[in-house]
Amino acid sequence: MALTQCPSCNKRISSKVKECPHCQFVLAGQSKDEMERESHRLRQEKSDKLVSRSMLALLIAIAAFTYLFLQQPMPDTWQYGVSVGSMVAGLVWFVINRVQLVFLKKKKR
Ligand SMILES: [Zn+2]
Known part of the structure:
Protein backbone atom coordinates (compact mmCIF):
# COMPACT_ATOMS: atom_id res chain seq x y z
CA MET A 1 0.00 0.00 0.00
CA ALA A 2 1.60 3.22 -1.16
CA LEU A 3 1.29 6.41 0.78
CA THR A 4 0.64 9.78 -0.73
CA GLN A 5 -0.15 13.23 0.53
CA ALA A 28 -10.67 9.73 -7.26
CA GLY A 29 -11.08 10.53 -10.93
CA GLN A 30 -9.49 13.93 -10.81
CA SER A 31 -6.52 15.18 -12.75
CA LYS A 32 -3.71 16.98 -10.99
CA ASP A 33 -5.02 20.29 -12.23
CA GLU A 34 -8.53 19.63 -11.03
CA MET A 35 -7.23 18.51 -7.68
CA GLU A 36 -5.22 21.66 -7.26
CA ARG A 37 -8.14 23.81 -8.19
CA GLU A 38 -10.39 21.92 -5.80
CA SER A 39 -7.92 22.20 -2.96
CA HIS A 40 -7.53 25.91 -3.61
CA ARG A 41 -11.30 26.32 -3.59
CA LEU A 42 -11.63 24.42 -0.31
CA ARG A 43 -8.95 26.55 1.30
CA GLN A 44 -10.58 29.72 0.00
CA GLU A 45 -13.92 28.60 1.40
CA LYS A 46 -12.36 27.83 4.74
CA SER A 47 -10.59 31.16 4.93
CA ASP A 48 -13.76 33.04 3.95
CA LYS A 49 -15.57 31.26 6.73
CA LEU A 50 -12.84 32.15 9.21
CA VAL A 51 -12.86 35.79 8.14
CA SER A 52 -16.62 36.17 8.53
CA ARG A 53 -16.54 34.32 11.84
CA SER A 54 -13.79 36.56 13.17
CA MET A 55 -15.77 39.61 12.05
CA LEU A 56 -18.80 38.33 13.93
CA ALA A 57 -16.68 37.74 17.01
CA LEU A 58 -15.27 41.25 16.79
CA LEU A 59 -18.77 42.65 16.39
CA ILE A 60 -19.90 40.86 19.56
CA ALA A 61 -16.92 42.23 21.46
CA ILE A 62 -17.53 45.77 20.18
CA ALA A 63 -21.25 45.58 20.98
CA ALA A 64 -20.51 44.41 24.51
CA PHE A 65 -17.88 47.10 24.94
CA THR A 66 -20.27 49.78 23.65
CA TYR A 67 -22.93 48.60 26.08
CA LEU A 68 -20.46 48.72 28.97
CA PHE A 69 -19.27 52.16 27.93
CA LEU A 70 -22.71 53.71 27.43
CA GLN A 71 -24.74 52.03 30.16
CA GLN A 72 -21.96 51.57 32.71
CA PRO A 73 -23.72 48.80 34.65
CA MET A 74 -22.69 48.20 38.27
CA PRO A 75 -20.02 45.52 38.63
CA ASP A 76 -22.28 43.24 40.68
CA THR A 77 -25.22 43.15 38.24
CA TRP A 78 -25.88 40.39 35.72
CA GLN A 79 -25.79 42.97 32.91
CA TYR A 80 -22.20 43.69 33.78
CA GLY A 81 -21.32 39.99 33.97
CA VAL A 82 -22.96 39.24 30.64
CA SER A 83 -21.38 42.14 28.78
CA VAL A 84 -17.89 41.57 30.19
CA GLY A 85 -18.30 37.85 29.49
CA SER A 86 -19.33 38.36 25.87
CA MET A 87 -16.63 40.96 25.35
CA VAL A 88 -13.94 38.54 26.53
CA ALA A 89 -15.50 35.62 24.64
CA GLY A 90 -15.76 37.70 21.48
CA LEU A 91 -12.13 38.77 21.71
CA VAL A 92 -10.90 35.24 22.41
CA TRP A 93 -12.98 33.88 19.53
CA PHE A 94 -11.63 36.60 17.27
CA VAL A 95 -8.03 35.75 18.16
CA ILE A 96 -8.62 32.01 17.67
CA ASN A 97 -10.07 32.59 14.19
CA ARG A 98 -7.23 34.92 13.25
CA VAL A 99 -4.61 32.41 14.37
CA GLN A 100 -6.33 29.68 12.34
CA LEU A 101 -6.35 32.00 9.36
CA VAL A 102 -2.61 32.61 9.68
CA PHE A 103 -1.95 28.87 9.79
CA LEU A 104 -4.18 28.34 6.77
CA LYS A 105 -2.26 30.94 4.80
CA LYS A 106 1.06 29.44 5.85
CA LYS A 107 0.10 26.09 4.35
CA LYS A 108 -0.31 27.72 0.95
CA ARG A 109 2.85 27.24 -1.02
ZN1 LIG B 1 -7.11 15.61 3.36
Whole structure:
Protein backbone atom coordinates (compact mmCIF):
# COMPACT_ATOMS: atom_id res chain seq x y z
CA MET A 1 0.00 0.00 0.00
CA ALA A 2 1.60 3.22 -1.16
CA LEU A 3 1.29 6.41 0.78
CA THR A 4 0.64 9.78 -0.73
CA GLN A 5 -0.15 13.23 0.53
CA CYS A 6 -3.60 14.72 0.52
CA PRO A 7 -3.48 17.86 -1.67
CA SER A 8 -5.97 19.56 0.60
CA CYS A 9 -4.82 18.93 4.17
CA ASN A 10 -1.31 17.56 3.46
CA LYS A 11 -1.81 14.55 5.71
CA ARG A 12 -0.45 11.17 4.74
CA ILE A 13 -3.07 8.95 3.18
CA SER A 14 -3.18 5.74 1.19
CA SER A 15 -2.96 6.27 -2.54
CA LYS A 16 -5.83 3.82 -2.95
CA VAL A 17 -8.50 5.75 -1.08
CA LYS A 18 -11.02 7.69 -3.10
CA GLU A 19 -11.57 10.25 -0.43
CA CYS A 20 -9.25 11.70 2.20
CA PRO A 21 -10.30 10.32 5.62
CA HIS A 22 -9.14 13.53 7.31
CA CYS A 23 -10.85 16.24 5.29
CA GLN A 24 -13.19 14.33 2.94
CA PHE A 25 -11.34 15.70 -0.05
CA VAL A 26 -12.29 13.69 -3.13
CA LEU A 27 -9.24 12.22 -4.82
CA ALA A 28 -10.67 9.73 -7.26
CA GLY A 29 -11.08 10.53 -10.93
CA GLN A 30 -9.49 13.93 -10.81
CA SER A 31 -6.52 15.18 -12.75
CA LYS A 32 -3.71 16.98 -10.99
CA ASP A 33 -5.02 20.29 -12.23
CA GLU A 34 -8.53 19.63 -11.03
CA MET A 35 -7.23 18.51 -7.68
CA GLU A 36 -5.22 21.66 -7.26
CA ARG A 37 -8.14 23.81 -8.19
CA GLU A 38 -10.39 21.92 -5.80
CA SER A 39 -7.92 22.20 -2.96
CA HIS A 40 -7.53 25.91 -3.61
CA ARG A 41 -11.30 26.32 -3.59
CA LEU A 42 -11.63 24.42 -0.31
CA ARG A 43 -8.95 26.55 1.30
CA GLN A 44 -10.58 29.72 0.00
CA GLU A 45 -13.92 28.60 1.40
CA LYS A 46 -12.36 27.83 4.74
CA SER A 47 -10.59 31.16 4.93
CA ASP A 48 -13.76 33.04 3.95
CA LYS A 49 -15.57 31.26 6.73
CA LEU A 50 -12.84 32.15 9.21
CA VAL A 51 -12.86 35.79 8.14
CA SER A 52 -16.62 36.17 8.53
CA ARG A 53 -16.54 34.32 11.84
CA SER A 54 -13.79 36.56 13.17
CA MET A 55 -15.77 39.61 12.05
CA LEU A 56 -18.80 38.33 13.93
CA ALA A 57 -16.68 37.74 17.01
CA LEU A 58 -15.27 41.25 16.79
CA LEU A 59 -18.77 42.65 16.39
CA ILE A 60 -19.90 40.86 19.56
CA ALA A 61 -16.92 42.23 21.46
CA ILE A 62 -17.53 45.77 20.18
CA ALA A 63 -21.25 45.58 20.98
CA ALA A 64 -20.51 44.41 24.51
CA PHE A 65 -17.88 47.10 24.94
CA THR A 66 -20.27 49.78 23.65
CA TYR A 67 -22.93 48.60 26.08
CA LEU A 68 -20.46 48.72 28.97
CA PHE A 69 -19.27 52.16 27.93
CA LEU A 70 -22.71 53.71 27.43
CA GLN A 71 -24.74 52.03 30.16
CA GLN A 72 -21.96 51.57 32.71
CA PRO A 73 -23.72 48.80 34.65
CA MET A 74 -22.69 48.20 38.27
CA PRO A 75 -20.02 45.52 38.63
CA ASP A 76 -22.28 43.24 40.68
CA THR A 77 -25.22 43.15 38.24
CA TRP A 78 -25.88 40.39 35.72
CA GLN A 79 -25.79 42.97 32.91
CA TYR A 80 -22.20 43.69 33.78
CA GLY A 81 -21.32 39.99 33.97
CA VAL A 82 -22.96 39.24 30.64
CA SER A 83 -21.38 42.14 28.78
CA VAL A 84 -17.89 41.57 30.19
CA GLY A 85 -18.30 37.85 29.49
CA SER A 86 -19.33 38.36 25.87
CA MET A 87 -16.63 40.96 25.35
CA VAL A 88 -13.94 38.54 26.53
CA ALA A 89 -15.50 35.62 24.64
CA GLY A 90 -15.76 37.70 21.48
CA LEU A 91 -12.13 38.77 21.71
CA VAL A 92 -10.90 35.24 22.41
CA TRP A 93 -12.98 33.88 19.53
CA PHE A 94 -11.63 36.60 17.27
CA VAL A 95 -8.03 35.75 18.16
CA ILE A 96 -8.62 32.01 17.67
CA ASN A 97 -10.07 32.59 14.19
CA ARG A 98 -7.23 34.92 13.25
CA VAL A 99 -4.61 32.41 14.37
CA GLN A 100 -6.33 29.68 12.34
CA LEU A 101 -6.35 32.00 9.36
CA VAL A 102 -2.61 32.61 9.68
CA PHE A 103 -1.95 28.87 9.79
CA LEU A 104 -4.18 28.34 6.77
CA LYS A 105 -2.26 30.94 4.80
CA LYS A 106 1.06 29.44 5.85
CA LYS A 107 0.10 26.09 4.35
CA LYS A 108 -0.31 27.72 0.95
CA ARG A 109 2.85 27.24 -1.02
ZN1 LIG B 1 -7.11 15.61 3.36
